[in-house]
Amino acid sequence: MKEKNNHKHAKRYGMVIDLDKCTGCGSCMVGCYSENNVPFKTDETNKLDSINWIQVYKITNGKPFPNTEVCYLPMPCMQCDGVGKHGHSPCVSVCPAVATDYDYETGIVSQIYTRCFGCRYCMAACPYHARKFNWWDPVWPADMEKYLSPNVSPRMRGVVEKCSFCFHRYQLARDKAYYEKREELKENEYQTACAEACPTGAITFGDLNNKSHAVYKLKNSPNAFRLLERLKTNPKVYYLSNKRWVRRAGDNYLAHEEPAKIKQKVNQHH
Amino acid sequence: MKETPLIPAGVKRCSTWQFSLWMTAATAVLAWGVYAMILIWWKGLNQTNMNDAYGFALWIWADLAIIAIGGGAFFSGFLTYIIGKKELKNIINFAVIIGFICYSCALLILAIDIGQPLRGWFIFWHANVHSMLTEVAFCLSCYFAVLTIEFIPLILENPKLNKKPFLHHLSHNMHGIMAIFAATGVFLSFFHQGSLGGVAGVLYGRPFAFREHIFIWPWTFFLFTWSAAACGPCFTILVTWITEKITRKKLVKQSVIQLFAKISGWMIITYIIAKTIDTVYWAFVTAPGMGFTLMDFYASPTYNIGILFAEIVLCGFIPGLILITKRGRENSFLLMTAVILAVIGVCLNRWVMVLQVMAVPVFSFNDWYTYWPSWQEVATTVLPVAYGIIVISLAHRYLPVFPQEKELNPID
DSSP states (O other), rough: SSSSSOTOOOOEEEEEEETTOOOOOOHHHHHHHTTTTTTOOOOOOOGGOOOOSSSEEEEOOOOTTTTTEEEEEOOOOOOBBGGGSBBBBBBTTTTTTOOOEETTTTTTTTOTTTTTOOOOOOHHHOOTOOOOOOOOOOOOOGGGGGGSOOSSSOOOTOOEOOSSSSHHHHHHHHHHHHHHTTTSSSSSSSSHHHHHHHOOOEEEEEETTTTTTTTHHHHHHEEEETGGGGTTTTEEEEEESHHHHHHHHTTTOOTOOOOOHHHHHHHHHH | OOOOTOOOOOOOOOOHHHHHHHHHHHHHHHHHHHHHHHHHHHGGGGGGGOOOOOOOOOHHHHHHHHEEEEEEEEHIIIIIIOOGGGGGGGHHHHHHHHHHHHHHHHHHHHHHOOOGGGTTHHHHHHHOTHHHHHHHHHHHHHHHHHHHHHHHHHHTTSSSHHHHHHHHHHHHHHTTTTTHHHHHHHHHHHHHHHHHHHHHHOOOOTTTOOOOETEEEEEHHHHHHHHHHHHHHHHHHHHHHHHHHHHHHHHSOOOHHHHHHHHHHHHHHHHHHHHHHHHHHHIIHHHTTTOOOOOGGBBSSSSSSHHHHIHHHHHHHHHHHHHHHHHHHHHHHHHHHHHHHHHHHHHHHHHHIIIIIIOOOOOOTTTOOOOOOHHHHHHHHHHHHHHHHHHHHHHHSSSSOOTTTTHOOOOO
């Protein structure tokens, strides 16, 4: 947070998730678990204390059969830019030990596991429930330890963890580009595990500031929306849906309010 | 009863066997809490029923509540040494002891609550100046040091210790400069009580907690300090009353209690008016701006609108009005009813600002979150009560806590 946003070519990595394409298969979650050494319990029935960096929610239009409609909503960390897009994300500004920080070069919110002392204030601050606490020591079946990714450090009991937009992949891509004497990364050089694992191509990942990246165009779609935009968290994960009720479910509205008008007002304000 | 050199002269205390029995019962409860505490430190926070939605739970409430009700220490110091209400010298020793108990417990609870207790010092070493919790940690620790300094001269007044010339003079000189520590305590308390309010008020991702602000401080910052100054004295009066009932003697003159209660009453009334204005603005401006109506926050069977009524009217305006009227203060039943209601009110406010914040769903498609503490959480929350009973019992038996005790209870 001490760093100033003075990078000439600062990136704003983000995601656009097409909810009309998502089948709720959970491949994104599986891909993320194996990519990021996310620990799991023997019994995963209680989802409130299990760890996942991306969680697929099931939402409905609330109407009885035969008018029921279902939508699956994958939710990673929103990598919020915070009020005024200054990097004061809800979690970053509250962490007492700077164990979570906003990277002005990429717009990614980091989590420093060896710095976190487990106060969980960031979890209280995050309206997306994107942050998970290690209530137990991580334990993998004996043979599985050999398959852990060497690029991501496993976390210890008593600390918070969350989606990093596979930041280690960004670092590897940067290393490769540096070796090849390149400044810029190509769009396909840095992709998250969930985006790659999605069988229907519902998840598109890239630099939201880069006009040549697919996410740039997709986020400007009239059907694009972000979750809880009215809280001014400025998330970098966008969603697409043709269904009005899905777009409305993404935020809270008073009975008389029209989401499109509110969205316009919020964006003008930002 | 046979006099012992440890007991102050001119006062009557219960027999050793009675005292031992009492202390054994309190120690047994304390041991239960300590066992749970060790279990949590050894096995981790999986011993609790907290979860990813309920990251703040019973302990954080207990922490905030005991800091609020321990506010009698700083406010009585402010009134005695800075405003010049000398009559309150007759209760300030006890207020300091209660404050010491509350703040030492608050620090202990924080040490139990964090997932990596051995890294607790990171909050000082890697401090994030933007975080309200950092402000809490610094001010809380400093104020605890101030309370310890305020408590030391009283400990040194124990007859046995006071016989040592060095300790006698140390105690005397510390008393002489106590106004400086009282002023420091007031300054530190303003910030830590306030920053505890700020902890919830800055959460702009949580519409139930978020409040508008001046500079960096949300309104809850000021309301928390105000409410602690208002209701802390009520807790001091309540514990004094309980101590009087248990020891079966009057320890503080009623005129002192009534003066303290009167000031507290005016503080409660002004606080609750400010709280009402804050609630109205939040309900009709802040929350609708985020897409919520007031009733969205009270749509659960547990967290219904009755909570708001209880906090503002039942435990706010009613005790405030009783305490500002002479007739209310002079009627002991009404006085104690008001005192108890005020203490409940401030504890309820802290409960709401911690547990209800976690319970309220932010997504339109989520349901209310529920939580029930584990026995380990209950035991570690009861621990401070047992510890408080032990410290007060020891202090009352061996230290001249109440200057008016001899006069009110002459020994033939």
